[in-house]
Amino acid sequence: MLILVVGALLCFFYICNTSDLTIPMLYLLLSILASTSLVFIFKLFQRYNVHTFQAIVMNYLTCVLVGFLFSGGSNAVQPAVLEQSWVLYALVLGTIFIGTFYLIALTTHSVGVTAASVATKISLVIPVLFSLLVLKNSLKDYTFVNYTGMFAALVAIVLSSIRPRNHEGEGSTSPILAFLLPFIIFLNSGVADSLINYTNQYHLQQKEASQFTMLTFSASAMVGLLVLLYLLLSGKTTFYRKSILAGILLGIPNYFSIYFLIKALSAFGNDGAFLYPVNNIGIILAGALGAVIFFNEKLTKVNLIGLGMAVLALILISYQEIVANLF
Structure with a gap:
């Protein structure tokens, strides 16, 4: 399994780098690395008994601080930013983010x-369809093969989410919950990516990417702080200091996962129908490889089929670009 994943990753990056797209490919690679690290950090939270929601709130405060520093500490805090046409989209996106992240x-x-990882990234079906049917900015004509790939993506979610039952009845997840959680993530992530694509095309200038990202995370932080404050005042939780360090660890790659995604979209002509499949195949493969190596995650034959189906789906969706780069 490791050989297959490593081989697929190497082939993927070789294909991508055969074209003269150095800067766009750099943004794409950085987006993949930042996004993949997030699920690994969540796994570490479980290992070290980190209070997940508190860490997520601290993570968004970290994102705001990183955005403030990365923007030079001036543009992001000017009142004029709140007059931009993309402010409402940033606020809505921020609310979606914190719920999906949890x-x-x-x-x-x-x-x-x-x-x-598969549920989050296979959600590309939604922004791809949105890019095709609403934005109508794809650089290619979609065929039956592409739409077959979208159907395969849905099958991949189901197969990759199936977990064997614990015969002793401990530590097992119900089959309904095991499917429902990834499916809700699929929907939320797809809506979020579509909103980013729409905002980037109609409302956002490339120089405003840092400001948009910071305001989005500010909205997430405000929602999270309000919920956390309620939980603390009602005595339903106690604040743990290690949540601060965990939030910082999560917040830095989280900020740049969105920032580099926006930069990559702009660098590839805002063609979300092409970028999302290429971006997400790298994240799914890297996520599977890391899960096996670092966390000794056991994948059943059905899960491996689901992983393979996810890769196949992404290849079918973007096969025109792959063929063009090979030949």
């Missing part, structure tokens, strides 16, 4: 790294 953590803990 679901990803739950899925990573109860179902596994691979299922969470």
Whole structure:
């Protein structure tokens, strides 16, 4: 399994780098690395008994701080930013982010790294269809093969999420929950990516990427702080200091996962129908490889079929670009 994943990753990056797209490919690679690290960090939270929700709130505060520093500490805090046409989209996106992020953590803990990674990234079906049917900015004509890949993506979610039952009845996740969690992540992630694509095309200038990212995370932080404050005041939870360090560890790659995604979209002409499949195949493969190497995650034959189906789906969706680069 490791040989197959490593080989696929090497082939993937070789194909991508055969074209003269040095800067766009750099953004793409950085997006893949930042996004893949997130599910691994969630797995570490489980290992070290980190309070997940508190860490997620601290993570978004970290994102705001990183955005402030990365933007030079001036542009992001100017009142004029709130007058931009993309402000409402940033606020909505921030609310979606924190809810989805918590679901990803739950899925990573109860179902596994691979299922969470596949559900998050196979959600490209939604922004691809949105790019084709609403934005109508794809650089290619979609064929039956492409749409077959989208159907295969849905099958991949189901197969990669199935977990064997614990015969002793301990530590097992119900089959319904094991499917429902990844499916909700699939929907939320797809809507979020579509919203990013729409905002980037109609409202956002490339120089505003850092400001948009920071305001999005500010909205997530505000929602999280309000919920956390309620839990603390009602006595339903106690704050743990290690949540601060865990939030910092999570927040830095989380900020750059969105920042580099926006930069990659701009570098590839905002063609989400092409970028999302290429980006997500790298994340799924890297996630599966890391889950096996670092966390000794056991994948059943059905899970491996689901992983293979996910890769196949992404290849079918973007086969025109792969063929063009090979020949």
